[in-house]
Amino acid sequence: MSTVLNLGRLLSDTARLYPEREALVQGSLRRTWREVDDRVNAAVAGLRALGIAKGDRLLVVAANCPALFEHMWVAFKLGAVWVPCNFRLVPREIAYIAENAGARAVFYGSGYEAHVDAARAGAPGVKHVLAFGAPRAGEIGYEALIASNAGAAVGEEPVAYDDPLWLFYTSGTTGRSKGAELTHGQMGYVVTNMLADLMPGLAADDASLVVAPLSHGAGAHVPPQVARGAKTVLLASPKFDPDEVWRLVEQHRITNMFTVPTIVKMLIEHPAADRYDHSSLRHVIYAGAPMYRADQKIALAKLGPVLVQYYGMGEVTGCITYLPPHLHTADDASPLARVGSCGIPRTGMEVAIFDLDGKPRAPGEQGEICVRGLGVFKGYFGNPEANAKSFRDGWFRTGDLGRVDEAGYVYITGRASDMYISGGANVYPREVEEVLLTHPAVSEVAVLGVPDPKWGEAGVAVVVRHRRAAADAADLARFLDDKLARYKHPRRIFFWDEIPKSGYGKVPKYLIRAQLYERGDLREGEAV
Numbered sequence: 468m469s470t471v472l473n474l475g476r477l478l479s480d481t482a483r484l485y486p487e488r489e490a491l492v493q494g495s496l497r498r499t500w501r502e503v504d505d506r507v508n509a510a511v512a513g514l515r516a517l518g519i520a521k522g523d524r525l526l527v528v529a530a531n532c533p534a535l536f537e538h539m540w541v542a543f544k545l546g547a548v549w550v551p552c553n554f555r556l557v558p559r560e561i562a563y564i565a566e567n568a569g570a571r572a573v574f575y576g577s578g579y580e581a582h583v584d585a586a587r588a589g590a591p592g593v594k595h596v597l598a599f600g601a602p603r604a605g606e607i608g609y610e611a612l613i614a615s616n617a618g619a620a621v622g623e624e625p626v627a628y629d630d631p632l633w634l635f636y637t638s639g640t641t642g643r644s645k646g647a648e649l650t651h652g653q654m655g656y657v658v659t660n661m662l663a664d665l666m667p668g669l670a671a672d673d674a675s676l677v678v679a680p681l682s683h684g685a686g687a688h689v690p691p692q693v694a695r696g697a698k699t700v701l702l703a704s705p706k707f708d709p710d711e712v713w714r715l716v717e718q719h720r721i722t723n724m725f726t727v728p729t730i731v732k733m734l735i736e737h738p739a740a741d742r743y744d745h746s747s748l749r750h751v752i753y754a755g756a757p758m759y760r761a762d763q764k765i766a767l768a769k770l771g772p773v774l775v776q777y778y779g780m781g782e783v784t785g786c787i788t789y790l791p792p793h794l795h796t797a798d799d800a801s802p803l804a805r806v807g808s809c810g811i812p813r814t815g816m817e818v819a820i821f822d823l824d825g826k827p828r829a830p831g832e833q834g835e836i837c838v839r840g841l842g843v844f845k846g847y848f849g850n851p852e853a854n855a856k857s858f859r860d861g862w863f864r865t866g867d868l869g870r871v872d873e874a875g876y877v878y879i880t881g882r883a884s885d886m887y888i889s890g891g892a893n894v895y896p897r898e899v900e901e902v903l904l905t906h907p908a909v910s911e912v913a914v915l916g917v918p919d920p921k922w923g924e925a926g927v928a929v930v931v932r933h934r935r936a937a938a939d940a941a942d943l944a945r946f947l948d949d950k951l952a953r954y955k956h957p958r959r960i961f962f963w964d965e966i967p968k969s970g971y972g973k974v975p976k977y978l979i980r981a982q983l984y985e986r987g988d989l990r991e992g993e994a995v
Contacts, residue, residue, distance in 0.1 A: 473623035475544030493701040512619035513612040521546035528552040529576030530705040534599040546624025551682035555952040562589030628652030635781040646848040656841040661691045671696035676724040709737035717743040723750040727891025728758035755891030764797045778809035786842030808876040816840035836869040837862040887916020887924040908938035925995035928957035
């Protein structure tokens with residue numbers, strides 16, 4: 468077997484190079500690289516003693532915390548597969564992921580006991596439960612595991628290029644989550660690419676502020692920081708507080724952070740942006756949705772030339788296009804300005820536009836955005852049908868519509884699916900519709916995303932009730948509470964006598980969207 472770098476080696480090397488430098492901060496907790504690496508090694512030794520081995524899937528549900536940061540590296544060094552879950556998901560959603568992934572062990576933070584119970588009930592393969600906080604009966608304390616294996620010397624498990632290290636769960640248009648397999652070889656490339664394109668010059672004197680969940684995009688930004696010995700700073704709690712963000716930027720001389728356009732907008736419009744020194748920032752990286760041009764200009768005026776945009780998805784670990792600081796300009800007349808573009812292909816990646824028959828489109832012509840290169844994932848775990856639909860002639864099909872101009876700039880013009888992005892989070896209407904249709908009062912439903920000045924897009928639902936049903940919007944909102952994560956809930960629910968359909972019996976969402984405004988249910992430019 469030809470082996471490649473086990474990504475866990477990045478932590479081992481940095482700990483040897485900078486043992487006493489600060490590595491991880493949350494509130495009053497501060498750990499050096501030696502301390503983080505020693506704790507990770509102890510956890511690895513303890514899990515090996517429990518029978519956890521290469522290829523086992525380790526599911527974790529927790530808000531951002533030092534243990535979650537460490538858990539990533541524990542899984543990597545073990546050669547196990549990291550399965551982080553968005554902490555905003557409800558228990559039944561976690562149960563599905565645990566069963567689908569074939570989780571061998573579940574790790575959790577305080578407050579997620581119900582999620583763990585659901586996972587154990589839905590996934591019979593779970594053999595061990597480890598608590599970051601106080602363990603319950605039959606569980607293992609994460610801190611106790613570390614303490615009992617303190618001082619253990621462990622090595623990284625040998626791995627091949629296609630050995631998976633991360634199952635990145637991303638919803639599909641059918642409403643069932645799919646686990647994208649990210650491999651050691653692929654992620655080794657992605658780390659190198661991030662250092663080249665998104666954060667050039669990153670070094671041990673730098674510091675990164677985490678303002679998004681480590682379970683998804685923000686987690687992919689951790690390995691480059693570790694590779695260069697840059698300190699990672701976590702917010703004190705999951706609740707987003709702009710004042711805390713700007714205070715930490717000043718206190719730790721933060722040089723880079725990753726977030727979504729909605730959060731950038733909240734940060735630059737908050738009074739704290741003028742109270743704290745943020746001159747240390749070099750790279751404010753945003754993704755997940757386009758940023759409105761007006762917001763770009765405000766951010767550039769407030770922060771200077773520090774914006775970095777990228778376009779991607781979990782299946783390509785964000786690695787499709789990027790728009791670096793020198794291509795961000797507030798001057799619409801500048802030859803560098805490509806208003807509305809998500810940038811140029813990332814180094815080592817190739818982007819092309821194809822029509823529905825798989826034929827290439829000419830520059831400027833719209834079609835499906837497809838990508839190939841070392842950043843593309845291995846495939847969907849245990850889902851050959853999804854893989855067959857997502858790959859064609861060596862290209863990964865993103866499902867997004869767009870065009871590429873003569874210079875190679877990429878523009879997203881729409882989505883092949885009905886998926887919309889609200890506050891940087893992907894929402895798939897089919898998943899929400901299927902849940903709403905289980906309510907006894909709901910006969911028909913259509914969920915779609917509409918423009919919203921705060922969130923980029925927001926979800927609305929149009930419902931046709933069964934005859935004589937008395938349910939109102941509040942009833943349906945309560946019905947969704949324990950069935951779907953809050954960010955997936957429609958912000959407005961409208962009741963119509965019928966939903967328009969095409970001659971083929973299909974529901975054209977564009978027509979529903981138009982009627983929402985024609986009827987006066989929604990108004991252009993106003994918040995949903």
